[in-house]
Amino acid sequence: MTTKPAAAAARATVYGYPRQGQDRQLKKAVEGYWKGRVDADALRTTAADLRRTNWNQLAEAGVDEVPTGDFSYYDHVLDTTVMVGAIPERHRDAVAADPLDGYFAMARGTQEVAPLEMTKWFDTNYHYLVPELGPETEFAADPAKQVAELKEALALGLTARPVLVGPVTYLLLAKPAPGVAADFEPLTLLDRLLPVYAQVLAELRAAGAEWVQLDEPALVQDRTPAELNAATRAYRDLGGLTDRPKLLVASYFDRLGDALPVLAKAPVEGLALDFTEAAAANLDALAAVGGLPGKRLVAGVVNGRNIWVNDLGASLSTLGTLLGLADRVDVAASCSLLHVPLDAAVERDIEPQILRWLAFARQKTAEIVTLAKGLRHGTDAVSAELAANRADLASRASSPITRDPAVRARAAAVTDSDARRSQPYAERTAAQRAHLGLPLLPTTTIGSFPQTGELRTARAALRAGRIDTAGYEERIRAEIQEVVSFQEKTGIDVLVHGEPERNDMVQYFAEQLTGYLATRHGWVQSYGTRYVRPPVLAGDISRPEPMTVRWTTYAQSLTDRPVKGMLTGPVTMLAWSFVRDDQPLGETARQVALALRDEVNDLEAAGTSVIQVDEPALRETLPLREADRAGYLAWATEAFRLTTAGVRPDTQIHTHMCYAEFGDIVQAIDDLDADVISLEAARSHMQVARELAAHGYPREAGPGVYDIHSPRVPSTQEAAQLLRTGLEAIPAERLWVNPDCGLKTRGWPETRASLENLVTAARTVRAEL
Numbered sequence: 001m002t003t004k005p006a007a008a009a010a011r012a013t014v015y016g017y018p019r020q021g022q023d024r025q026l027k028k029a030v031e032g033y034w035k036g037r038v039d040a041d042a043l044r045t046t047a048a049d050l051r052r053t054n055w056n057q058l059a060e061a062g063v064d065e066v067p068t069g070d071f072s073y074y075d076h077v078l079d080t081t082v083m084v085g086a087i088p089e090r091h092r093d094a095v096a097a098d099p100l101d102g103y104f105a106m107a108r109g110t111q112e113v114a115p116l117e118m119t120k121w122f123d124t125n126y127h128y129l130v131p132e133l134g135p136e137t138e139f140a141a142d143p144a145k146q147v148a149e150l151k152e153a154l155a156l157g158l159t160a161r162p163v164l165v166g167p168v169t170y171l172l173l174a175k176p177a178p179g180v181a182a183d184f185e186p187l188t189l190l191d192r193l194l195p196v197y198a199q200v201l202a203e204l205r206a207a208g209a210e211w212v213q214l215d216e217p218a219l220v221q222d223r224t225p226a227e228l229n230a231a232t233r234a235y236r237d238l239g240g241l242t243d244r245p246k247l248l249v250a251s252y253f254d255r256l257g258d259a260l261p262v263l264a265k266a267p268v269e270g271l272a273l274d275f276t277e278a279a280a281a282n283l284d285a286l287a288a289v290g291g292l293p294g295k296r297l298v299a300g301v302v303n304g305r306n307i308w309v310n311d312l313g314a315s316l317s318t319l320g321t322l323l324g325l326a327d328r329v330d331v332a333a334s335c336s337l338l339h340v341p342l343d344a345a346v347e348r349d350i351e352p353q354i355l356r357w358l359a360f361a362r363q364k365t366a367e368i369v370t371l372a373k374g375l376r377h378g379t380d381a382v383s384a385e386l387a388a389n390r391a392d393l394a395s396r397a398s399s400p401i402t403r404d405p406a407v408r409a410r411a412a413a414v415t416d417s418d419a420r421r422s423q424p425y426a427e428r429t430a431a432q433r434a435h436l437g438l439p440l441l442p443t444t445t446i447g448s449f450p451q452t453g454e455l456r457t458a459r460a461a462l463r464a465g466r467i468d469t470a471g472y473e474e475r476i477r478a479e480i481q482e483v484v485s486f487q488e489k490t491g492i493d494v495l496v497h498g499e500p501e502r503n504d505m506v507q508y509f510a511e512q513l514t515g516y517l518a519t520r521h522g523w524v525q526s527y528g529t530r531y532v533r534p535p536v537l538a539g540d541i542s543r544p545e546p547m548t549v550r551w552t553t554y555a556q557s558l559t560d561r562p563v564k565g566m567l568t569g570p571v572t573m574l575a576w577s578f579v580r581d582d583q584p585l586g587e588t589a590r591q592v593a594l595a596l597r598d599e600v601n602d603l604e605a606a607g608t609s610v611i612q613v614d615e616p617a618l619r620e621t622l623p624l625r626e627a628d629r630a631g632y633l634a635w636a637t638e639a640f641r642l643t644t645a646g647v648r649p650d651t652q653i654h655t656h657m658c659y660a661e662f663g664d665i666v667q668a669i670d671d672l673d674a675d676v677i678s679l680e681a682a683r684s685h686m687q688v689a690r691e692l693a694a695h696g697y698p699r700e701a702g703p704g705v706y707d708i709h710s711p712r713v714p715s716t717q718e719a720a721q722l723l724r725t726g727l728e729a730i731p732a733e734r735l736w737v738n739p740d741c742g743l744k745t746r747g748w749p750e751t752r753a754s755l756e757n758l759v760t761a762a763r764t765v766r767a768e769l
């Protein structure tokens with residue numbers, strides 16, 4: 001295949017880059033500033049150094065146009081809130097007194113004022129701060145950060161393009177401010193917001209911007225005609241301005257769908273589209289509108305949120321097709337590279353051959369540059385890169401890591417009945433009741449107990465070789481003893497071992513499963529200064545040996561009460577990892593489910609009567625578009641059932657999810673066919689209990705009565721009152737008593753007091769039945 005050189009010279013660009021620096025300098029500087037160890041000037045210097053390093057890195061790699069304004073001390077949506085002057089009332093004094101401290105007050109709260117709410121950025125694991133707006137909101141342009149960062153890049157002699165959150169997405173991501181009617185729609189503020197964007201655009205132009213990028217990822221979600229109309233109006237107005245740079249409207253994370261014709265017709269100069277997962281849909285839609293004559297198309301052909309090497313040949317052929325559909329085609333990642341780690345080349349623990357399958361931000365940048373070069377000069381100009389890429393892809397496809405015949409044969413042999421328990425729920429409950437002999441309103445916890453500094457120190461000592469495995473495990477056993485004896489003394493009915501051996505609920509299992517890789521430096525921003533290092537689900541998954549059985553059985557050996565086995569479910573194992581892209585997710589989930597199924601069965605064989613499989617990620621992984629949800633839920637629920645269906649009828653399966661809003665997936669939760677579910681409910685006064693009842697959810701449930709996100713100890717009366725409220729929705733035979741979530745982030749003193757109150761509350765309410 002040979003691609004002819006493009007008419008207009010294709011350029012390489014990205015929308016954003018990891019902010020933290022190779023050694024997470026940004027985290028250290030910002031946290032140092034909070035602690036008073038780093039002053040504001042030093043923080044600003046660190047930030048400016050990081051920006052310069054990133055830009056230089058991009059330019060040296062051959063990127064023609066670098067992004068600016070994507071840098072953030074905390075979050076780019078919060079930066080947008082500052083840019084449009086939408087500072088919430090309660091933070092105005094702090095921002096006026098000191099903009100930097102006020103900024104962090106909005107992000108983190110202070111003794112006196114609550115922070116902005118934080119929520120997930122689309123279906124990524126990045127969290128943004130939710131703008132709070134109301135009918136009284138008055139916007140005012142504050143382009144200082146954007147202008148300053150553009151000037152920094154221009155001063156380096158680079159071609160730079162400011163990247164802003166677009167006005168429609170900004171409003172669609174906002175929520176009504178406290179005190180504003182819950183049905184207030186922030187989008188009604190569009191006419192007030194557009195003049196502010198107009199002013200920002202004018203100032204960026206004056207500062208030297210030829211192009212400005214406006215990110216509108218909210219347009220890849222299902223949108224009402226009114227919302228699409230708002231987008232039409234927004235870009236007609238902004239496009240109609242005379243004093244403005246050229247506008248590139250960017251979409252990512254999915255297909256544009258109905259919004260594509262809207263943006264194609266808008267008087268803007270460019271569109272950026274995702275041609276990774278959404279490639280086919282976006283290509284068809286683009287062809288259907290007759291392409292983008294006269295416009296610049298930025299093609300996101302390199303996956304910006306996964307870590308696999310690109311198929312350069314396939315991308316070049318997509319780009320070749322696109323050449324016929326726009327005036328000019330540029331090459332980019334599908335979204336900001338914020339969602340991937342910085343540099344795979346620094347990884348030392350991964351075999352060199354396997355490392356070649358991975359592409360983090362630096363490697364992705366090189367891919368983009370290669371693709372732009374191929375598009376500009378024809379494939380012959382990049383033949384060496386293409387050959388090396390083909391070899392890497394071939395090595396990945398044929399590796400025993402990605403192709404384990406035993407795992408494949410087992411997954412292929414799965415039948416529907418493997419994912420069905422031998423008896424329906426209604427019949428199992430009687431057997432479980434007889435087997436477990438629990439009181440009404442049984443008490444339990446979600447799994448983890450406080451992860452003390454001592455435990456973390458012991459883990460670090462083990463890693464550093466200061467203590468040996470035997471010494472470490474002795475420490476873990478002592479902790480389990482303490483946790484079990486506390487629960488017995490307190491009178492909890494179904495005990496846990498406390499998860500002291502787990503560094504993280506996904507990583508712990510990933511380290512023990514074959515097919516997962518761990519990185520040493522693969523940090524990705526989760527929110528603010530919090531970074532996670534997701535494991536890489538690289539190959540076929542198998543479980544060489546039991547992972548949790550000895551800890552659970554050890555705990556069980558210490559007590560006559562049932563000890564609950566504790567596992568992370570298959571959907572969450574995928575959601576909080578980088579997953580392979582060379583097979584459907586459902587297939588990967590099935591492999592993980594089979595490995596976990598063996599663990600579940602081994603726990604049962606070792607005498608465990610209650611086993612909890614946590615799926616906190618079930619809802620957050622829900623596809624952005626409604627049309628894709630049924631397919632996702634089908635494989636997700638099947639994977640859960642495959643994990644759990646191999647047990648006897650009298651073994652009780654629990655699951656746990658950490659959120660309060662899930663009305664839209666009650667059916668899916670029922671389809672898990674678990675016996676008991678625990679959920680977050682304390683803050684919403686048992687709202688979930690009412691929702692479950694409203695949907696006729698037939699199973700046992702434990703809506704949390706203890707908000708574990710705060711060190712506050714709930715009183716007995718308070719917990720009892722929540723239980724009484726719960727009983728109005730869920731009958732006593734099906735109501736469990738538990739906290740909202742695990743206790744790993746809590747200290748022992750408040751955990752002790754809270755659980756004692758929880759048990760007393762359960763006893764009090766039992767006596768009223």
Ligand code: GLN
Pocket residue numbers: 446447448499505566614616656657658741742743744
């Ligand atoms: N079992 C886990 C724990 O208790 C569940 C954590 C979670 O739901 N995120 O920590």
Ligand code: ZN
Pocket residue numbers: 446616656657658740741742
């Ligand atoms: Zn939870």
